[in-house]
Amino acid sequence: MADKKKKNLPPQAQKYQDFQEKREVKRPLLKNCIKAFLVGGFICFIGQLISTFYIYFFDFTEQTAGNPTTATLIFLTMLLTGFGVYDRIGQFAGAGSAVPVTGFGNAVISAAIEHRTEGFVLGVGGNMFKLAGTVILFGVFSAFIVALIKTILITWGGF
Amino acid sequence: MIFFWAFVIGGLICVIGQIMFDVFKLTPGHTLSILVVVGAILDGFGLYEPLIDFAGAGVTVPITSFGNSLVHGAMQEAEMHGLIGVITGMFEVTSSGISAAIIFGMIGALIFKPKG
Numbered sequence: 664m665a666d667k668k669k670k671n672l673p674p675q676a677q678k679y680q681d682f683q684e685k686r687e688v689k690r691p692l693l694k695n696c697i698k699a700f701l702v703g704g705f706i707c708f709i710g711q712l713i714s715t716f717y718i719y720f721f722d723f724t725e726q727t728a729g730n731p732t733t734a735t736l737i738f739l740t741m742l743l744t745g746f747g748v749y750d751r752i753g754q755f756a757g758a759g760s761a762v763p764v765t766g767f768g769n770a771v772i773s774a775a776i777e778h779r780t781e782g783f784v785l786g787v788g789g790n791m792f793k794l795a796g797t798v799i800l801f802g803v804f805s806a807f808i809v810a811l812i813k814t815i816l817i818t819w820g821g822f
Numbered sequence: 823m824i825f826f827w828a829f830v831i832g833g834l835i836c837v838i839g840q841i842m843f844d845v846f847k848l849t850p851g852h853t854l855s856i857l858v859v860v861g862a863i864l865d866g867f868g869l870y871e872p873l874i875d876f877a878g879a880g881v882t883v884p885i886t887s888f889g890n891s892l893v894h895g896a897m898q899e900a901e902m903h904g905l906i907g908v909i910t911g912m913f914e915v916t917s918s919g920i921s922a923a924i925i926f927g928m929i930g931a932l933i934f935k936p937k938g
Contacts, residue, residue: 690844694886699840700833703884707832711825726874729882730915734922736883738932741926745934758839761850761881762857763832768923771835775927787931795923798885802858803912806892809866809889810908813893814900 695757702752702759710736710763737768744772770794824878831873831880856883861889891916 672680713735714728723731743749749769751759760766774793778786787813835857842853864870870890873881873917892912899911913920 692841692844695844696840699836703836703839703854704829704833704880707880707883708825708829709882710832711828714882721889724907725878726871729874729879729885729887730918732879733887733919735929737919737922737926741930745930749842758843758850758853759833759836760838762855762885764885764888764919765883765884765918766850766854766925767888771923771927772930775931776934779931780936783931787928791927794851798854798858798888799920801855802889802892805859805862805887806896806912807908807926808913809862809893810896810900811905813866814905814908814934817900818904 684782698755699757700763702756703762704759706736706760706763706765716767730808733764736763736765737772740765740768745776749773757818767795770798827877827881828880831877832883833880833885835881835886857884857886858889861886862893865887865890865893888919889931891919 682783710732713732714723714725715730717723717731718725723733740749742766743752749760749765750773753769760769771791771794773790774795775787778790780786781790839853839857839883842856843850848856861870864873864886870881870887874887881890892915895911895914895916896908897911898914899907901907903910
């Protein structure tokens with residue numbers, strides 16, 4: 664992919680690209696993966712604690728306990744984001760804090776807090792889903808396609 | 823035991839995300855979108871529910887479960903109302919995540935001031 668892009672560039676830009684590739688700092692993959700594993704695993708572990716709490720005290724099942732857990736985690740994310748802690752966790756953990764649903768919550772909440780100076784309607788309202796919108800869009804669209812195919816198969820395919 | 827598997831499986835999904843960041847140089851937006859689509863497809867094949875039984879929050883907390891619950895809601899309604907249910911039921915199961923994000927986002931914007 665990179666080679667194709669390069670061919671269309673003027674020679675100086677090609678030189679620059681080569682130079683840049685050489686100078687680019689190698690990302691410490693293994694270290695990052697371990698960090699992501701530990702932090703991501705820890706967030707899921709906390710999620711499991713919260714789920715267990717809901718299962719024992721509020722009559723949820725293993726399958727349905729995910730919903731209140733999500734909401735609780737997003738509430739905790741609001742506090743962490745508001746006090747500026749989540750950013751620091753994110754710098755340390757990379758995907759470990761972005762992939763769990765707390766990352767989704769952080770994307771929404773940090774955008775909301777950041778843009779409040781522009782007013783509540785155009786600032787907060789308009790920018791809230793700036794980052795998280797893509798997750799909703801592709802989630803909903805792919806779910807639509809999957810569910811559509813499955814329904815058609817069940818209805819007319821006799822599966 | 824489920825606590826252990828929640829930690830391991832949840833951690834592994836995050837490692838997959840980290841590999842997509844570092845090896846394939848994808849932005850967080852691309853990575854999360856791909857993971858959501860993967861979750862939706864996994865549920866399409868009926869593979870997500872056994873995972874939840876196995877790892878609990880390890881698979882309900884990562885963003886892949888968002889795709890899973892979207893398909894789930896759509897399928898639940900589709901069983902009752904046919905094709906129309908696919909659209910009407912889409913957010914049936916997953917509403918808690920989005921509502922929580924919107925509500926707490928608004929509360930956060932009311933309480934906290936931007937830093938820096």
